[in-house]
Amino acid sequence: xxxxxxxxxxxxxxxxxxxxxxxxxxxxxxxxxxxxxxxxxxxxxxxxxxxxxxxxxxxxxxxxxxxxxxxxxxxxxxxxxxxxxxxxxxxxxxxxxxxxxxxxxxxxxxxxxxxxxxxxxx
Amino acid sequence: xxxxxxxxxxxxxxxxxxxxxxxxxxxxxxxxxxxxxxxxxxxxxxxxxxxxxxxxxxxxxxxxxxxxxxxxxxxxxxxxxxxxxxxxxxxxxxxxxxxxxxxxxxxxxxxxxxxxxxxxxxxxxxxxxxxxxxxxxxxxxxxxxxxxxxxxxxxxxxxxxxxxxxxxxxxxxxxxxxxxxxxxxxxxxxxxxxxxxxxxxxxxxxxxxxxxxxxxxxxxxxxxxxxxxxxxxxxxxxxxxxxxxxxxxxxxxxxxxxxxxxxxxxxxxxxxxxxxxxxxxxxxxxxxxxxxxxxxxxxxxxxxxxxxxxxxxxxxxxxxxxxxxxxxxxxxxxxxxxxxxxxxxxxxxxxxxxxxxxxxxxxxxxxxxxxxxxxxxxxxxxxxxxxxxxxxxxxxxxxxxxxxxxxxxxxxxxxxxxxxxxxxxxxxxxxxxxxxxxxxxxxxxxxxxxxxxxxxxxxxxxxxxxxxxxxxxxxxxxxxxxxxxxxxxxxxxxxxxxxxxxxxxxxxxxxxxxxxxxxxxxxxxxxxxxxxxxxxxxxxxxxxxxxxxxxxxxxxxxxxxxxxxxxxxxxxxxxxxxxxxxxxxxxxxxxxxx
Numbered sequence: 065x066x067x068x069x070x071x072x073x074x075x076x077x078x079x080x081x082x083x084x085x086x087x088x089x090x091x092x093x094x095x096x097x098x099x100x101x102x103x104x105x106x107x108x109x110x111x112x113x114x115x116x117x118x119x120x121x122x123x124x125x126x127x128x129x130x131x132x133x134x135x136x137x138x139x140x141x142x143x144x145x146x147x148x149x150x151x152x153x154x155x156x157x158x159x160x161x162x163x164x165x166x167x168x169x170x171x172x173x174x175x176x177x178x179x180x181x182x183x184x185x186x
Numbered sequence: 187x188x189x190x191x192x193x194x195x196x197x198x199x200x201x202x203x204x205x206x207x208x209x210x211x212x213x214x215x216x217x218x219x220x221x222x223x224x225x226x227x228x229x230x231x232x233x234x235x236x237x238x239x240x241x242x243x244x245x246x247x248x249x250x251x252x253x254x255x256x257x258x259x260x261x262x263x264x265x266x267x268x269x270x271x272x273x274x275x276x277x278x279x280x281x282x283x284x285x286x287x288x289x290x291x292x293x294x295x296x297x298x299x300x301x302x303x304x305x306x307x308x309x310x311x312x313x314x315x316x317x318x319x320x321x322x323x324x325x326x327x328x329x330x331x332x333x334x335x336x337x338x339x340x341x342x343x344x345x346x347x348x349x350x351x352x353x354x355x356x357x358x359x360x361x362x363x364x365x366x367x368x369x370x371x372x373x374x375x376x377x378x379x380x381x382x383x384x385x386x387x388x389x390x391x392x393x394x395x396x397x398x399x400x401x402x403x404x405x406x407x408x409x410x411x412x413x414x415x416x417x418x419x420x421x422x423x424x425x426x427x428x429x430x431x432x433x434x435x436x437x438x439x440x441x442x443x444x445x446x447x448x449x450x451x452x453x454x455x456x457x458x459x460x461x462x463x464x465x466x467x468x469x470x471x472x473x474x475x476x477x478x479x480x481x482x483x484x485x486x487x488x489x490x491x492x493x494x495x496x497x498x499x500x501x502x503x504x505x506x507x508x509x510x511x512x513x514x515x516x517x518x519x520x521x522x523x524x525x526x527x528x529x530x531x532x533x534x535x536x537x538x539x540x541x542x543x544x545x546x547x548x549x550x551x552x553x554x555x556x557x558x559x560x561x562x563x564x565x566x567x568x569x570x571x572x573x574x575x576x577x578x579x580x581x582x583x584x585x586x587x588x589x590x591x592x593x594x595x596x597x598x599x600x601x602x603x604x605x606x607x608x609x610x611x612x613x614x615x616x617x618x619x620x621x622x623x624x625x626x627x628x629x630x631x632x633x634x635x636x637x638x639x640x641x642x643x644x645x646x647x648x649x650x651x652x653x654x655x656x657x658x659x660x661x662x663x664x665x666x667x668x669x670x671x672x673x674x675x676x677x678x679x680x681x682x683x684x685x686x687x688x689x690x691x692x693x694x695x696x697x698x699x700x701x702x703x704x705x706x707x708x709x710x711x712x713x714x715x716x717x718x719x720x721x722x723x724x725x726x727x728x729x730x731x732x733x734x735x736x737x738x739x740x741x742x743x744x745x746x747x748x749x750x751x752x753x754x755x756x757x758x759x760x761x762x763x764x765x766x767x768x769x770x771x772x773x774x775x776x777x778x779x780x
Contacts, residue, residue, distance in 0.1 A: 075388075178292055
């Protein structure tokens with residue numbers, strides 16, 4: 065939600081430089097996938113969340129965004145700010161970028177469809 | 187009201203496109219391709235329901251050596267004897283086939299050298315489930331079933347006591363939908379948001395169960411007079427504090443033990459009489475609260491000594507099911523780097539839920555998952571009497587229900603047009619009433635009022651889950667006032683209208699819940715169902731199901747039903763008076779955390 069001081073950077077935040085509303089005139093994918101029907105397209109054609117207080121932190125919007133424009137940050141009432149998460153759902157895996165409060169960036173991959181990798185020591 | 191009306195006709199109506207609904211659509215189309223199957227979903231089936239974020243394990247599965255009977259023995263012990271054997275056995279018999287099937291649709295299931303799914307717990311397997319919901323949803327789309335997203339079903343169409351379809355509204359366009367169906371399956375999931383949640387204000391929706399699972403499917407059945415069972419068996423998760431992350435991932439996978447503030451393994455040290463490390467799920471929560479009262483809290487999961495590589499696996503697992511937990515866990519690890527050692531992770535109880543996939547509460551059904559309303563079947567988290575089914579059990583129930591629904595032996599229903607037209611008008615007026623008010627109460631205020639009443643008088647977090655007759659009486663009073671005040675709800679757009687119906691449905695579910703809590707005058711399941719005024723378990727009087735039916739005048743009639751035991755040998759856990767019973771090793775079972 066905007067204010068005269070700019071954006072509040074908790075919850076689901078859309079980078080308007082990156083958001084291209086999925087390059088389609090149809091329904092963008094974050095608007096389609098939010099289980100709470102919370103994402104919408106603003107007058108400037110950029111995605112936004114109606115109310116972060118209604119969000120479940122499921123990250124469906126984060127993963128489905130083709131330009132990785134959506135970042136998730138936890139509510140300050142739960143955790144001191146500074147940890148952010150981005151993700152990208154690819155065909156057989158999802159890649160994640162977790163940024164810690166000191167700026168350290170950690171990359172993860174999770175298998176998502178198809179045959180599971182053989183992981184005897186998992 | 188000027189809203190446009192859209193009419194649909196179908197053979198099979200599926201209400202709710204979650205785990206059960208999507209699998210039901212596929213099963214119906216595969217078994218009977220000639221059938222016109224319509225699925226209604228209030229969000230979009232790709233990410234709707236409680237599997238939206240994904241899951242990292244399937245907690246109902248029969249490992250080698252296990253049978254439906256052994257699964258039943260495990261469940262009976264967990265529920266202190268109150269369980270539907272017929273439902274549990276029929277569900278358990280389907281589990282592995284459903285897991286195999288969804289695996290063949292693309293769900294990655296890691297396997298051991300012999301090709302068997304990797305064991306995580308007694309009835310639990312590891313999966314890579316980040317995309318579990320889109321995988322089943324896309325299969326449902328491809329099945330040829332008609333999928334109608336963005337329609338919130340508000341009520342069942344009932345004609346001469348039979349369910350003949352449903353009513354709902356478009357959550358974006360505000361159109362009114364009228365569906366005529368030869369048979370209807372309700373599988374909308376359980377109810378969150380009845381109690382004041384663990385986290386405050388702007389973080390209130392960071393809860394265990396999906397905040398978008400509002401109990402709508404239960405509420406529509408209650409209003410139509412369906413018999414419900416065991417609402418008093420609430421499910422309360424033992425969670426990693428704040429993140430509300432499942433403890434099972436750490437407890438089962440990393441073998442982390444529960445410790446108190448003194449560093450003692452309190453389950454073994456102080457609660458051997460409840461079974462020690464092998465106590466029931468609810469007793470783990472109970473013991474954690476007791477530690478607090480004994481001055482030895484808070485309690486933790488002990489991560490000291492766990493290899494960092496394995497912690498990274500846990501972060502990965504959380505990314506696939508509860509991404510915020512991965513963030514909090516990594517943040518903890520950040521602190522740990524500063525301090526040298528991974529700190530134990532604090533655990534605590536969450537808010538109570540009505541959810542039949544974990545607990546006992548839901549529709550009273552027969553072995554074919556027929557509800558007491560002819561023409562209506564139920565599956566998944568809305569079905570009572572068969573706990574610990576989780577996602578794979580919801581799939582199992584969906585196929586059991588659908589096989590019976592497409593059976594040609596059921597008489598078709600002749601629809602009384604006149605009765606329906608009248609009912610349709612009434613439901614339409616009820617649905618859109620909040621849109622007509624220019625002044626009134628927004629949904630969020632009524633939701634907060636509901637949650638405050640339930641928290642304080644009906645055993646919420648602030649009461650450490652305990653309650654007694656006097657408080658329940660006040661809960662009933664305030665809920666009936668809230669029910670009357672529903673008429674003042676206002677919605678200035680169609681999304682607000684959805685929120686209004688969410689709270690209306692929650693109030694209906696809460697009223698039924700409190701009636702159940704009041705009726706069972708014993709304590710059978712500590713924390714889940716804990717009567718402070720009747721603190722002992724009383725098998726002589728209360729080894730029965732407590733059921734209920736709401737009459738059209740709003741009166742809730744309570745019924746008791748006998749527990750019918752299948753011929754399976756069962757060993758019950760000790761009575762809650764604390765008598766020490768040491769179980770034999772082969773009777774022990776593990777807690778199945780999710």
